[in-house]
Structure formats: structure tokens, C-alpha cells
Amino acid sequence: MAREGLLVIRPLERLATKDLNHIHQASLDILSEIGINCHNRDAVEAFAGAGAGASPVGDEISNIKIPPKLVLKAIENAPKEIVLGARDPANQLILHGDRTRVYLASGSESNIWLDTSFRPFINKNDPDEEVKLPSFNPRRGTVADLAFSAHLAQSLDTLDAFIRPVNIQDKDINNHNKDVNKFFCCLNNTSKHVMAGLTSLEQLQNVIAMAEIVAGGQQALQNNPIISFITCLVKSPLQMVDDTTQTLIRICLEGLPVVISSSPQAGTTAPPSEAGIVSQINAEVLAGITLTQIINPGTPVIYGSVPVRARLDNLNDAYGAPESTAYNIDCVQMARYYGLPCYSTAGVSDAPIPGLQSAVERLFSSLLVALSGPQYLHCAFGLLDGNSTFSPLQAVMDDTHFKMLRQFLKPADIDPENLEAVYRKIADTVQTSQKLFINDIRPLMRKGKLSKPYIFEDRQGNDSVLCKANQELERLMTLPGCHLPEEIIEKVYERIPGILPRLDTRKSN
Amino acid sequence: METEIIEKIRENLIQGRKSEEDEGIDETLNGTPGVIELTEEALEKGVSPKEIISLAITPGMEAVGEKYDSGEYFIPDMLASAQAAGAAMEILKPHLEKARIASKGRVAVATVKDDIHDIGKNIVVILLKGAGYDVDDLGIDVSTEKIVEEVKTRGIEYLGLSALLTSTMTRMKEVIEALDKAGLKGKVRVLIGGAAVSQEYADEIGADAYCADGFQAISAIGALKQQ
Ligand code: B12
Numbered sequence: 001m002a003r004e005g006l007l008v009i010r011p012l013e014r015l016a017t018k019d020l021n022h023i024h025q026a027s028l029d030i031l032s033e034i035g036i037n038c039h040n041r042d043a044v045e046a047f048a049g050a051g052a053g054a055s056p057v058g059d060e061i062s063n064i065k066i067p068p069k070l071v072l073k074a075i076e077n078a079p080k081e082i083v084l085g086a087r088d089p090a091n092q093l094i095l096h097g098d099r100t101r102v103y104l105a106s107g108s109e110s111n112i113w114l115d116t117s118f119r120p121f122i123n124k125n126d127p128d129e130e131v132k133l134p135s136f137n138p139r140r141g142t143v144a145d146l147a148f149s150a151h152l153a154q155s156l157d158t159l160d161a162f163i164r165p166v167n168i169q170d171k172d173i174n175n176h177n178k179d180v181n182k183f184f185c186c187l188n189n190t191s192k193h194v195m196a197g198l199t200s201l202e203q204l205q206n207v208i209a210m211a212e213i214v215a216g217g218q219q220a221l222q223n224n225p226i227i228s229f230i231t232c233l234v235k236s237p238l239q240m241v242d243d244t245t246q247t248l249i250r251i252c253l254e255g256l257p258v259v260i261s262s263s264p265q266a267g268t269t270a271p272p273s274e275a276g277i278v279s280q281i282n283a284e285v286l287a288g289i290t291l292t293q294i295i296n297p298g299t300p301v302i303y304g305s306v307p308v309r310a311r312l313d314n315l316n317d318a319y320g321a322p323e324s325t326a327y328n329i330d331c332v333q334m335a336r337y338y339g340l341p342c343y344s345t346a347g348v349s350d351a352p353i354p355g356l357q358s359a360v361e362r363l364f365s366s367l368l369v370a371l372s373g374p375q376y377l378h379c380a381f382g383l384l385d386g387n388s389t390f391s392p393l394q395a396v397m398d399d400t401h402f403k404m405l406r407q408f409l410k411p412a413d414i415d416p417e418n419l420e421a422v423y424r425k426i427a428d429t430v431q432t433s434q435k436l437f438i439n440d441i442r443p444l445m446r447k448g449k450l451s452k453p454y455i456f457e458d459r460q461g462n463d464s465v466l467c468k469a470n471q472e473l474e475r476l477m478t479l480p481g482c483h484l485p486e487e488i489i490e491k492v493y494e495r496i497p498g499i500l501p502r503l504d505t506r507k508s509n
Numbered sequence: 510m511e512t513e514i515i516e517k518i519r520e521n522l523i524q525g526r527k528s529e530e531d532e533g534i535d536e537t538l539n540g541t542p543g544v545i546e547l548t549e550e551a552l553e554k555g556v557s558p559k560e561i562i563s564l565a566i567t568p569g570m571e572a573v574g575e576k577y578d579s580g581e582y583f584i585p586d587m588l589a590s591a592q593a594a595g596a597a598m599e600i601l602k603p604h605l606e607k608a609r610i611a612s613k614g615r616v617a618v619a620t621v622k623d624d625i626h627d628i629g630k631n632i633v634v635i636l637l638k639g640a641g642y643d644v645d646d647l648g649i650d651v652s653t654e655k656i657v658e659e660v661k662t663r664g665i666e667y668l669g670l671s672a673l674l675t676s677t678m679t680r681m682k683e684v685i686e687a688l689d690k691a692g693l694k695g696k697v698r699v700l701i702g703g704a705a706v707s708q709e710y711a712d713e714i715g716a717d718a719y720c721a722d723g724f725q726a727i728s729a730i731g732a733l734k735q736q
Contacts, residue, residue: 111675111705169675178676199676241625242650267585268628312583314722315628388704 002092003160006402006409008100011336011373014329020337023330026279027286028068035065036238036287040245043291050294060242064287071286074293080339082257082300084161084376085224087214087484088191092224093160093376095302095341100373104402105195106153106381106395107163107345113141114353114384114391118467134466136353138389141166143173143185143503145390149382150189152392152473154482156381158402161193162186163230165382165390170500177498179203180210183227184492184499187214188484195259197230201247208254210496214488221256228257230304230343234284236264240291248288252295259343259376260288261304265317266327268310274323278330281307285331289340302376304343305331311350317386319348320361328365329372336373344369347380347398348387354394354466358384363401370405393466396473400455407451481505514556515564518547518597522569523576525589527596534586544593548600558604562641566594570639574724588632591639598641612643614730618669619647619656620703621680626673629703629723633669636723642667642730653680657687660697667730670716671703678705682714698733700726 015023037057038044044062048054053065084093084103093103115137123129145166153162164182173181178199186194187210198204207227215221229251233244251258262284264270270277285303292299307327311318318324328344335342346369351357366379379402380387382395429437444450456472458464483489483505490506493499524533526543533539542550551561573590576582605612616637620630627649634646647659660668668688672678681701688697698717701710702725711719718729 167675175676235625243623265628312585313580315584315632 001090002094003090003103005093005101005103005160006370006406007411008102008371008373008409009411011100012329012368012371013333014326014372015333020333023275023279023282023334024337026275027283028071030238030279030283031066031071031287032068033065034238035063036234036240036284038062038064038240038245039242040240040249042249043240043245046249046291046294064240066287066290070294071290074290075286075338075340077293077297078289078340079298079300080341082302082341083225084193084195084228084257085215085221085226086161086191086193087187087226089224091160091192093193095375097336097339097341097375099375100336101375102370102373103160103376104158104370104379104381105161105163105193105376106149106159106165107378108348108380108383108387109164109167109197110383110385110388110390111141111167111169112138112385112389113145113166114138114389114393116354116391116393116466116470118470131462132464132467134354134470136391140169141390142170143168143181143500146182146185147189147503148477149390149392149395150186151479151481152395152476153192153381154190155476155479156395156399158399158406159192159381161195161376162190163195163378165395172500175200176202177500180206180496180498181500181503183207183210184496184503187211187226188489188503188505189481191482193228194226195228195230197232198247198251201243201250204247204250204254206496206498208256210492213491213495214484225256225300228259228302230259230261231288232261232263233288234260234262236262236269236284237280238284238287240287245291248292249295252292252299255296255299257300257302258292259302259304260285260292261306261343262288263306263308263317265308265310265315266323267312268315270307272309274326274330277307277327278334281305281327281331282334301340302343303331303335303338303340305335306345306378307331317348318350319345319365319380319386320350320357322364325365325368328369332369332372332374341376342374343376343378344372344374345378345380346370347378348383349380350386352385352389354384354391354397358394359397362398366398366401367405393470393473396469396476397456397465400469404451514547514551514554515560517542518544518551518561518565519569519572521547522566522590522593522597523572525573525586525593527589527593531589531593544597545600548597552600552604558601558608559610561597561601566597566641570594577724584632588635591635594640595635595638598638613641614643614666614734615645615664616642616667616669616730617645617647617656617659617663617665618671619651619659620649620671620673621656621677621684622650622652623680624672624674624677625649626671626703629673630669630671632723633671633702633720633726637669637726637730640727653683653687656684657691657693660688660693661691665697667700667733668697669700669702669720669726672701672705673703675705678703678710681706681710681716685714685716698730700729702726 266277308317346365349358349361456465456468526533528543
């Protein structure tokens with residue numbers, strides 16, 4: 001049993017097949033003629049051993065020219081179907097490169113956690129008139145916040161998988177204990193799939209050992225990979241960085257699912273034209289995928305694309321720009337062209353707080369990119385200000401918006417039998433005096449098949465969306481936690497060094 | 510005649526036209542000499558380097574800054590102008606040395622160890638060069654030892670450190686401590702920047718300034734000079 005996700009029956013396409021062919025060829029030319037500058041020695045050796053050209057271009061940097069046949073072979077070897085496991089088997093995800101079932105995931109790793117409180121304001125001219133307005137308090141994220149966001153993710157219905165949305169910055173977190181605490185916070189608070197980047201390679205073994213304890217052993221973890229990794233090994237344009245590449249190589253050898261992600265900015269680290277950024281990012285991702293298949297053929301690798309346009313006032317990522325949405329859809333199509341499962345991005349807003357800008361920007365990209373049918377969509381639950389801020393309040397609203405999309409994606413009920421029945425219904429109803437279809441809608445209503453009015457609507461003529469969403473957030477906060485069984489937690493604390501004692505939920509279980 | 514070429518340099522700088530081949534904003538300038546060619550021409554005509562700097566480059570960059578502040582210019586415009594200014598300074602450098610006019614100061618900028626983000630650092634380098642400083646770009650992922658070594662051997666007066674990750678910002682503290690140990694305290698002033706850090710962090714680790722953007726780097730060094 002896997003999660004249902006969103007089934008997109010007729011995916012939105014931006015590029016025609018001939019465009020996809022052109023991009024594909026352009027990327028192969030980039031890889032075989034311009035090549036990738038690789039800063040990692042093991043990767044250089046692996047590429048060279050597999051028949052790529054390697055020539056030194058500087059201190060510990062080699063230019064790798066990857067022949068097309070090597071790339072094509074890697075695409076062929078890479079699995080077309082990837083299972084992302086979960087603590088609760090009902091939360092498993094099956095990503096199939098040719099099918100457009102979309103799973104929604106949170107992310108990314110924002111430094112700032114945004115608390116919201118509501119304060120009453122009284123009209124000076126009419127003291128009886130009082131409104132509640134939100135005030136926002138940004139602060140640095142902590143392990144407690146991460147645990148809470150995982151708890152929240154557990155209760156948000158449309159969220160299929162969990163990527164940590166907040167960077168843990170407690171005083172007692174350092175590079176040596178960050179990864180184990182990060183993964184433990186996630187695994188101990190949600191039974192959905194957990195994906196994250198690794199801060200320090202030295203922690204990989206501990207993280208995997210923890211996942212094995214939770215999954216029930218080494219083989220159990222292979223069958224049900226409850227964790228997976230994101231690796232941003234490419235620094236655009238066309239550079240493979242040392243440390244993350246090393247991390248990727250190690251993950252490949254472990255056989256766990258991994259996302260190869262690249263995030264060029266059109267206008268700074270990639271050409272500003274659509275053809276330019278898309279052929280470049282496609283080349284970068286293919287280079288990473290090729291490496292995974294050289295290191296360990298059959299590695300479950302996901303085509304990860306986070307192309308964005310540069311914001312021209314500060315050169316940060318312009319997620320709200322419509323161009324970013326266009327590039328993302330192009331990449332979704334490229335992944336599908338290869339039949340590879342795709343990790344895509346949408347829903348990030350440039351607005352620093354929840355509100356109209358954030359609603360408009362996130363819906364714009366979320367709807368369009370989701371409809372293009374990526375298998376795994378990092379749809380930015382709660383993220384604001386690029387990727388810099390996470391607001392749990394925003395995450396609650398995002399869930400409602402995706403419920404609307406889920407309703408919309410229900411398949412249309414058009415078949416001859418049904419049409420025959422409705423024909424008769426129409427014929428009958430026009431004969432009646434009131435000419436209403438009330439009796440037909442009532443059973444649908446009872447069975448919960450109809451959408452409800454926007455759940456944070458205020459019929460008093462005010463815009464109370466934030467306030468009502470906050471009430472919902474408060475309700476969700478009080479729901480019981482979905483923690484690991486006590487004996488598992490005990491084993492984790494016993495065998496995995498560095499996990500902070502305050503994350504132990506056994507006392508409160 | 511002299512004022513005419515000074516004006517041309519200033520105008521092309523504001524247009525962000527480093528050389529003949531560059532497109533600025535005013536299309537009628539396409540194909541005409543840019544800042545590099547004009548600066549060379551001015552020197553040939555006997556215009557003093559000092560005048561080129563004080564009458565063309567400095568006011569030109571000030572005008573660009575104002576346009577950026579008012580929203581007329583965006584970062585790419587500003588970078589193009591700063592690159593043009595930096596190129597002019599390179600041409601003027603040997604002449605300034607001959608005339609014994611000191612550069613505004615020796616600056617080094619680095620992204621700290623284990624951090625590979627460099628878009629912000631590169632902007633800072635370009636802007637400081639454009640503002641007339643002698644800038645060494647030490648690159649990314651630079652170890653603390655290497656930074657201290659470079660500061661020592663190059664006689665650096667202002668050191669800029671960039672960190673975008675909360676896991677690498679602690680390197681800045683390490684660098685400041687290592688500089689102290691090497692007896693460089695007070696000899697080199699440290700500026701920090703990048704998404705991970707803040708004024709509070711600068712205070713905490715004893716950095717001399719926190720800069721939210723590249724312009725603040727220019728004003729912060731200016732302020733430190735006054736002290
Ligand atoms: C672009 C980008 C990348 C690019 C970098 C490309 C490049 N050539 O630099 C790529 C894709 C390679 C990348 C990789 C990673 N990134 Co990154 N990246 C960013 C992003 C989106 C924008 C940074 C940027 O260039 N901004 C534009 C420039 C102009 O702004 P700036 O750097 O802030 O610089 C200005 C000022 O800060 C100041 N300044 C900066 N430095 C200095 C220094 C001095 C001396 C002075 C005076 C001023 C100054 O002046 C500059 C000009 O105005 C940020 C998001 C963010 N909010 O910053 C994330 C971000 C920094 N990255 C992040 C992460 C997690 C990563 C990765 C670890 C991803 C991964 N999971 O593998 C890797 C890290 C690899 C490594 N070891 O460093 C996180 C960091 C969170 C954290 N843990 O602290 C951020 C915040 C995004 C997020 N929320 O998830 N990244």
C-alpha cells in the first residue's frame with residue numbers, strides 16, 4: 001500500500017518533443033565538449049575508468065568530458081521506479097518515471113522560524129470596533145522546532161513526505177552531531193518518508209545505523225528505505241564540488257535512494273535564456289546521474305531540478321518569478337523524457353511573511369508545476385522569503401490549498417453509461433416545477449465528495465484567514481505525537497552517539 | 510578637451526561599458542570606446558591619474574550608487590559599472606605608483622573553509638575594486654591557516670570573510686582567534702558578511718564590522734579608516 005499522492009492524468013507541457021530533443025542534444029554536447037570541472041579525486045578516477053576524458057585544469061581539479069554513450073548508458077541503467085519507504089508502510093511512495101503521480105514534500109533548510117501571534121487593535125474613533133492582527137516574530141530554528149514541524153507534517157493530510165524545513169541552530173548542535181539529531185527529530189515525529197541533505201560525511205554511518213534500527217534491520221531498510229538523501233554536488237556552472245561528491249559516492253555504495261540536485265540561477269550562474277539554463281541544468285544533473293551509475297549501477301537516483309531566475313535587486317533566488325516556474329516545468333519534462341523519477345520545486349514565495357503576496361506566488365508555481373507531473377514535488381510547505389524562513393502557520397494554509405488541487409484532480413466522470421443516466425435526469429428535471437437538481441447533490445454532499453467553502457473564510461466581512469489558520473495550527477499542536485516505540489528509542493540512544501537527551505520522548509509517551 | 514574625455518569616462522562608467530564591445534543602456538554608444546580605451550586615451554593626452562579618479566571614477570560610481578538606491582539600477586548594472594571602474598584602476602595602478610599615490614588600502618576577501626558560496630563574495634570584490642581598493646580574492650573554501658598566511662605575507666589591512674552556512678560561520682571566529690595568535694590584532698580589521706551571520710554574531714566574535722551587502726563593505730572600511 002502506497003500513498004495516493006495526486007494523479008495528474010493529462011500533464012501540463014511547456015515544451016514540444018522537438019524542444020526536448022534539442023535540449024537533450026545540447027546537454028550531451030555540453031558534457032562531451034565543454035565538460036564538467038570536477039574537484040573530487042574519486043569521481044575523476046571513476047569517470048576516467050568508465051571511459052570519460054580527464055585532464056587536469058588546476059590544483060586538484062580535472063575537466064571531465066563525458067561521452068554521450070556513457071550518459072545514455074547511465075540513463076538506461078538508472079531505475080525507472082523508486083520506492084521511498086516510511087515507518088508506516090501505508091506512507092510509502094512509489095515514484096515511477098513514466099507515470100505522473102505527484103507526491104508533495106516539505107523542505108528546505110531555512111534558518112529562520114517565524115512565530116505568529118495575534119494582538120487586538122481598537123479603532124480610535126469607535127472603541128467598540130476591535131480587530132485582531134498578526135505580528136510576526138522571526139528567530140533562529142532549533143531542534144524543538146524541527147521536531148514540531150515533523151509533528152505538524154504528520155497531521156497535514158496532503159503532505160506525503162518530510163524534508164526538514166528548518167535548520168537546527170541550538171548552541172549544543174555542531175557539525176559532529178547535527179545529522180543524527182536532524183534525522184532523529186524527523187524519524188521520531190513523523191511516520192512519513194524522511195529525506196534530507198547530509199551536513200557531514202562522518203555521520204553517514206550513524207544515520208544509516210539509526211535508520212536500520214527504526215526500519216528493523218539492514219535488509220528491512222533496503223526493502224523499505226525510510227530515509228533518502230539530497231545531494232547538491234554541482235555548483236553551477238558545471239563544477240562538481242569535492243565534499244558533496246564524496247558524500248554522493250558513499251551513499252551510492254549504501255544503495256539508498258538519492259536525489260541529484262542542481263540549482264543554477266539564470267543570470268548569474270547560468271545563462272539568462274530558457275534554452276541556456278535548461279540545457280545547462282540538464283547537463284549538470286545528467287553528469288551526477290552518470291556518476292551514480294558508474295559507482296554502483298542500479299543506484300536509485302532521482303533527477304533533481306531547482307532552476308531559478310536571479311533576483312536582480314539582491315541576486316538571491318527569485319522563486320516568485322514566473323520564469324522560475326517555466327524552467328521547473330521544462331526540467332520535469334526532461335526527466336520524463338528519460339523516464340526518470342523527478343524531484344522538482346514549487347511553492348516558495350519571495351514574501352517574508354504570510355499574506356497576499358505569499359498566497360499569490362506560491363499558488364502560481366505550485367499549481368503549474370504540480371500539473372506538469374513531477375513524481376516528487378518539494379512544494380515548500382510553510383516556506384517564505386526564498387528559502388530563508390519557515391512559518392508553521394503558512395504550512396497549515398498550504399495544506400488547504402493542496403486539498404483544493406486534490407479535489408480538482410479527481411478524474412472526470414464522463415462515460416457513456418453515466419452520460420445516459422444524466423441525460424435521463426436532465427429530461428426528468430426539466431419537467432418538474434422547480435427545475436432543481438437538489439436531490440442529486442445531497443448524497444454527494446453526505447458522502448463527502450464535494451469541496452467545502454474555503455475553510456478559513458470569514459462571513460462577517462473580515463479577512464480572518466491568518467487568524468483562523470492559526471486556530472487550526474493550535475489545534476494540530478495539541479494532537480498526540482507519532483513517536484517511535486519506546487524500545488526503539490532506547491536502542492537508538494544506546495547505539496547512536498550524539499543525540500540530545502531533550503529529544504527523548506519516552507517520558508511523555 | 511580634458512574635461513570632455515573626463516566626462517566621457519564618467520558617462521561610460523555610469524553606462525557600465527568597460528570596453529568598446531560592451532553594450533550599455535544608451536544604444537547610441539555601442540561600438541564607441543569604453544572606459545578602458547578612454548582611460549588609456551586620457552593618459553596619453555596627459556590627463557593625470559588623480560584627476561581621472563577624482564573627476565570621473567569616484568563621481569561616476571557615486572552616481573551609480575544613487576541610481577541603485579533609487580531603484581533605477583539593479584545589481585547587474587552596478588556590477589558592470591564597478592567592473593569598468595576596476596579595469597580603469599588596473600590601468601592607472603602603475604601610474605599611481607610612479608606618482609607615489611597610495612592605493613586606498615589593501616583588502617583580501619575569502620569564503621571560509623567548507624563553504625563554497627561565492628556570488629556574494631565576488632560582488633564584494635568587484636565593488637571594492639571599483640571603489641579603488643587593492644583587492645586580493647582568496648577564493649572559496651579557504652582554510653584558516655591559509656587566510657592568516659595571506660594576511661601576513663600580503664600586508665592586508667582589511668580582511669573580508671564570507672559564510673553562508675551556519676555550519677561554517679564558526680570558522681570566522683577561528684580566523685579572528687588565529688589572527689590574534691599570529692600577533693595581527695589591530696593590524697588587520699575584519700569585516701564579515703553572508704546569509705548566516707548578523708551584527709550580533711559580529712559582536713560576539715569580535716569582528717570589526719558586519720556588512721549586509723557590498724555597499725556596506727565600502728562604507729564600513731571608510732568608517733574604520735576614520736577610527
Ligand atoms: C545560490 C546558493 C547556492 C549555490 C551557490 C552558488 C555560488 N556560486 O555561490 C549552490 C547551489 C552551489 C549552493 C550550495 C549549497 N547551499 Co546554498 N544557497 C544559495 C542561496 C540561494 C543564495 C546565496 C547567494 O548567492 N545570494 C546572493 C548573494 C549576492 O548574496 P549573499 O551571498 O548574501 O552576499 C551579499 C551579502 O550577504 C554580503 N556579503 C556576503 N559575504 C560577504 C563578505 C564580506 C566580507 C562582506 C563585506 C559582505 C558580504 O554582500 C553580498 C553582496 O550584496 C542561499 C539562500 C540565501 N538566503 O542566502 C542558499 C543557502 C545559503 N544555501 C544553503 C545550503 C544548505 C546549501 C548546501 C549545503 C545545499 C546542500 N544541501 O547540499 C550547499 C552548500 C555547499 C557548501 N559546502 O557550501 C542554505 C544554508 C542554510 C544553513 N545551513 O545555514 C541557504 C540559506 C538556503 C536554504 N535556506 O536552504 N547554494
